[in-house]
Structures are given as structure tokens and as C-alpha cells.
Amino acid sequence: MSLDTSSTPVRQAAEAWESLFRTQVGVMRRLQRDPAFKELSMREYDVLFNLTRCPTGWIRLNELNEHLLISQPSLSRMVERMEAKGLVQRRPAQHDQRGVELSLTEEGLALQRRLGRAHVRGIYDLLSPALTEAELAELKSLTDKVLASLAASES
């Protein structure tokens, strides 16, 4: 009969989310200090990274957009700038004349690898003092579950 909500599942979810979110902010702030990331914004790096995760090497702009926290027009123009820099290339989509597909150029791939190494090293330096290997695995397992659940409930 209490109105107190401090131990409800709702609050528990909020607290877990808050901690996860603050962790993301805290780690991201540290990573951004790395001089390697002077050359490219984190958002641009994220585009390169997403492209490396693409089995065919090509991805539709709208699909890429779903993996980023950026509006469609902003992505459209960011990709335009990155194409001008020679980091990515576009082509009309295979079976949809409206669509555009994107892939890394050699130069884009080389840059991603270089920054990726710095990135991964930075992450290791930040996480390894905090968590054991078992805990890292546990953390990944939990967030993978959330990702799977989000994917399953895509409307």
C-alpha cells in the first residue's frame, strides 16, 4: 500500500539504465581525449566501424541510419562529406532505384584500422582495471540480451 517506488522493478530498470548510460558517457569522454581521434569525429568513426561489420561490404543508408543516433538528413550529408574525403563510396542500390548503398574505400578501411587499434587499446585500458575477464563476459552477455530483445520488438 506504499507509494514509495524505490524497490519496484520499474525503479530497478531505471537505475540499471542510468548506470549503463553514465558508463557510456564516462568511457566515451575518455576515449575522445585520444589524439588519434582528432582526425575524425566519433560519429564519423562510427560510420566507418559499421561498414567494417557489413558482410557484403555494402550497406543501405537507411539501414546504417538505424545503428546511429543521428537524423537521416544529417547522415545523408555526413556521408557526402566522407565521400568527398575519399573514405567511403556510394552506388545506387541493387533492387531499389531510390536507394543508395555505401562501402569503405581502401583509404577508409586503412583509417578505420588505424583508429580502431587506438580505440580498442583505450577501451582495454579503461575496462580492464575495473572488471575481470569473467565480468567482462557477463557484461557482454547481459547487454547482448538487451540487444536481442530490442531487435525482436522492432515495430
Added chain:
Amino acid sequence: MSLDTSSTPVRQAAEAWESLFRTQVGVMRRLQRDPAFKELSMREYDVLFNLTRCPTGWIRLNELNEHLLISQPSLSRMVERMEAKGLVQRRPAQHDQRGVELSLTEEGLALQRRLGRAHVRGIYDLLSPALTEAELAELKSLTDKVLASLAASES
């Protein structure tokens, strides 16, 4: 003697981070769909939220900045806009004439509470199908460890 890195602790940390990061993006994208967040950007909401977490009610701009993924000049102007909207108030810092302290106005507090409820509800809807209560607690525990470690290594 292998050059393969697929099972090193370095890679494990990177994979855990990637999953956490994708989770943050996925959840955030869903939360932003909520019509309640048409009124205020996520970054502005985050300022209001941080202010509610302040024991004295007041926080220095530079300290607030450390909790956000935004540059100092951007925060300076964002706060200026929020003050113009009547959501926050500024005053000169107590013992430092250079500094500025910030707090919520009544209106800002009311808005934070309203959006906070929608926010918390959205988080619950996204996380509770994915994780049990025990898993939520475990997730929070792991990310809290990372946060504590980051705080401890602040240079």
C-alpha cells in the same frame, strides 16, 4: 605465438564495450520516439536530470560539463537558452568569482518530473522483457564498477 587476437583480454574488453555501446544507442533511439521528448532535446533533459541529482541543488558549470558529452562552449550556450526558457537559474559561484552555479527552477523541476516519468516508464518497457530482476541488478553492479574505476583514475 599466434597473431590472432580473437581471444585476448583486449578483444574481450572491446566486445563488451561494443555491446554496451550498441545497447545504449538502441535504447536511446527508442526512448527518443516518445512524444514526451518532443519538448526538449535529450541533452537538455540530461541537464535537468543531473540537476536533480545534486544534493545542494546547485552545481558548477564545469562539474556539470564533466557528466555530459558536450563541449564547454556548447554547454555554456545551452544553459543560456534553458535559462531564457525559465528551466534553470544561474548565480555566481560562492567562493570563486569566475564560476557560475546552476539550479533548477520550479518550472524546470516540474518538467523534469514529467519527462522523467515517461523516461522511466520507457526504460522499463524496453529492459524488463530482456532481463530478470537479478540480471538488472547484475548489470547495474558491473557498470557501477566501471564508473567507480573511472572516477578513481581521474587524472
Added chain:
DNA sequence: ACTATGTAGATGCAAATGCATATACTTGTA
């Protein structure tokens, strides 16, 4: 086939952002 409705991406334009720097104050040191 024809029309209505939907979806992918681009573009005009105002607003927000970051970088470099300026300004005001503080602190350490001679």
C-alpha cells in the same frame, strides 16, 4: 494500367555545436 499511399534519400534554412580565442578571476612564487 492507374491512382493513392508509402518509402529512400536530398535540400533549404534556422538552430546548435565545436574550435579557437577572449575575458575575468585565482593561485603559486619570488
Added chain:
DNA sequence: TACAAGTATATGCATTTGCATCTACATAGT
């Protein structure tokens, strides 16, 4: 005290972002 170096916030300005909207193509219903 005086002065050099450091810190907190603000501001000029070019870039990036988002919203609204546009165009082009796709798809469903008749």
C-alpha cells in the same frame, strides 16, 4: 605586493545538425 601561469566561463565564427519539405521511385488496391 607583483607577476606568471592556470582555471572558469563567454564569444566570434565556420561547421554540423535537425526539422520540414521536396523529388524520385516503389507498392498496393482498384
